[in-house]
Amino acid sequence: MATVIKNLQVAAGSLSLPDKTIPFWGFANAFFGSPQTPGPLIEATVGDRLTIRLIHNNSFARIGEPISIIFPGQENVMVRKIPSGPLIPQPVQPQYAGGKMISLTNYLDENVDWLIEYSFTATKPGIYLYESGTNPEKQIQMGVYGVIVIRPSGYNTPDHPNYKTAYGAGTGSDYDVERILVIGEIDSIMHNDVEPGVYYDMLKFKPDYWVINGRSFPDTLAGDNNTSQPYGSKISCKVGQRVLLRVINAGFQNHTFYLGGFVGRVVAADSFPLMTPTLDATYEKTGVTLGSGQSFDIVFTPTTPGDFYLYDREYHHLVNNNQFPGGMMTKIEVTT
Amino acid sequence: MSLINLWVKDGYLSTPDGNSIYFWGFSKSENGPAQLPGPHMVVTQGETVTVNLYNTLSEPVSISFPGQTGVTVEGQPVQPQYSAGRLVSFVNHAEPGDMVSYTFTATHPGTFIYESGTNPHVQIPMGLYGGMVVRPADYDPNVKEYKTAYGTGTDTEFDREYLLIMGEIDPDLHQAVEEGRSYLISKYMPRYWTLNGRCAPDTMLMDNMDHLPHQPYSSMIMAQPGEKVLIRYIGAGIGNHSLHPHGNHTRIVGMDGRLLRNGNVDLSYKRFTVLVGPGQTYDQIYQWDGLGYTPENPIPITLPNLRNMGIGNVGWTMWSGSPYLGVKGDIPKGVTSFNEFGEYYFMLHSHKEPQITNWGEFPGGMMTMIAIYPSLSPDVGILT
Amino acid sequence: MAIIEKRFGATDGWVNMPDGTSHYTFGFVDITGIPEKQIFEYRGKATLLAPLLEVYQGDEVYLTLTNLGLPSRPDLDDTHTIHWHGFPNQIPLWDGVPEASISVPVGRDFTYYYKPLDPGTYMYHCHFEPVEHIQMGMVGPLIVRPQLEKDLGRKFAYNDESTEFEREVLIFLTELDAEPHYLVANVQEFDWTEYSPEYWLISGRSYPDTVKPGNEPTLPLQPFSSLIEACEGEKVLLRFINLGFQEHSIQILGVPFKVVGQDAQQLRGYHGEDISYWRNTLYIGAGQTVDAIFTAPRLGIYPLYSRNHHKNTIAGISFGGMITEVRVLPAP
């Protein structure tokens, strides 16, 4: 039972699409990091206490409006704020002005407070989003989201029954190769138009780029790096290996993630394992439709070598600036 | 061993509101018409299937077979195709005027889509998709326990079966392709929604209508009370479709050609609306048993004078005029009844209701009927 | 087994959005027991949602639909129907599809008869030109309660003790595109392929109206509150109904829930397997219903919202739209 501390800031930066660059907002590792989307991956083990701080930003461009983090799928999240309080952690609460909700959770006003600190205990393994709870229709679309992976205990201890499993022994979630794929969409016009503190007319929302881990194909194939979109999504494995895809939809639209011709077994939905001691409710699919905010963990085992594309079966999302190939697509390379 | 030859060519679709729409489709023969959807492929589990694709278009075309693993071309696993380093096709394709031959073993029974793997945001909406049914290895249509979707012992017996393939049409895309103009897929806006390539009310016409040479398949579902009707859905478009049958729930027994069962654990479930996602398939069993009303066991209300009621749509109805199955009542003058034998009609339609219009006009689009007949020939409801 | 006699009038009305706009609607109004001479006083008083139809398994339901006409569109003589969406083994006469049976002209009535056998959450709506009449507001919630409630004197979603709950709230999801409402009020045609809503509603209201009490005077024709109030530890059943034309993704921040039923079917496999499941996000398609149970957590307020955040807006402005609140009070 460790304590996992993550210090984050939110900052404005510049995001690169295959054919242009647009402004974006994202989480950054505090003090030294630059903003990125998805935000820094946060890893913890069941039983850990997570303390996630949002610190006022003096080194990069502020986004110019209040900021906060919500943790969908986590229960009993506590919050404290310095210096305006509460100084002792209290349960998070939506925030109101004039009797109307203005933020889904307690937020940080960077002009007043130094930091806001959210804390909770990791109780269930899985993949979860952490994302903006303030003007979320704008801030999440601008890139203010990231992923928390919670591992079962013993996941990294050889000989432990939970070794290399996503949800522990007996859940069918054993894997050799694991890849987190955060899918979503970008409205590049909105990114150019958004002004801090001003409501953006969400009726104009019309995405034109589709991303995996913040990148559009072919950028998805590049490896992890230090850019504003640090996470690659190409998968490499050997014939016979168990590949675990952890797909989570951070966008506002539905997407159908097609498994490149493989038939995968869905082993968890919204990070609830489908195989329990009393029931095996796992099932096989060639592709899965994810509503906004949903996640699926899918396992498959390639039997032949070769290259296979994984993509959004909504084919109009496989373009950059209207040109195929692009968008929400990546590749798995299977070798012998 | 099954050998299926497909020619890719163009043609014109017709819509009930009088539009003629250029499209690309698969054809069964060199001289036959392109059709939407492509020809049904019906094969048996364990069989080796070879599909020869002849391309008469002026761009490369391929076929991907989601749910079939181990597809080969010339003995090698299918692979993505590139041109100058740029991805062109997800699998081996046929260049214009050329052919490509795919081979695989159909390992699992169920319902599958086949579709273009080349320039997919254009070629699939243009019409390059179809359905494949794999019969279980022990399938025997003459023995009840062996006439199943997924094999004996899987509780998937059926009496009749129907395949419904969903799609959408944006006429602007089709016109741009016909005229060789560029088209911005970001402007994609469907105006028609199809079942088996047709919009309602054409969906309810029989197979192979002379005036619909490129749209051979009916979507009318016909059965007798109490029969198990296997309805296979394929989402071939890029939209999600909420399909709602009236009359009863369906029990979903398989998805994407995989039985919803792990060992003895059954995961099938009943729904009154199935959200059909793009590229996905759903096998369901529908059964209408009725409420037991007959002239001898009459309904507990008095039927009003029909002249005081609204009957059907403007000038026509599919109603018999009677509450009872197999009985015909008096339909007021001036209304044409398409009801023949006192059969019951239940609508099956997308509950995303703008999709049951033809370019905004109700009725139309993704809608058909389930007809329950007092008696029906056993030859109806067979997929070949 | 009771005999339930109800009478609903079909007519028109106007609904209010929090931005001060009001929109022309069609809908139903409860006129059960109203003397014949007075029913015309209910013209123009259709509510969004239509009245809740709530019955027990085995009840005999006589539901009379009276077409009161549309006072704001006297030229329009559309007929109406009631379609009980999801009623098993229905016959066409009571299925409400005009093309396959009968519909009710202005000034006439017709009695639908139902003997529901399967408990669960359903919906009803008019099926005359359904794209228009559903969008215009002819939509209502329908609950069939299980026999087990009578047997045990407690509340259950289905005939199974695992579906017990203490409180229940309807979460009825629709969208409103102001343009067709405007055009219908002004005798013009709308191209339904251009459908593009500006308002997203829970039980006929947009946040913050969703958390106002039921039968609020400022919302005379939108009587349904969707505020969820419960005491710590209580089991709350949310009956989700999607009678919009879009898919919706709903989350309750910090509160996972167990889905026990869908489309008025308890989640059971062919051999009785318990296939109920837990989720953090409810993804629901048009024409589907979901029964989900959660246990009220520690004291506080938990927002329920669409994860399609652009829907948590009022004509583009946040916060509003598809949001409501779970308010947890101390245990008594």
Ligand SMILES: [Cu+2]
């Ligand atoms: Cu209907």
Ligand SMILES: [Cu+2]
């Ligand atoms: Cu309906």
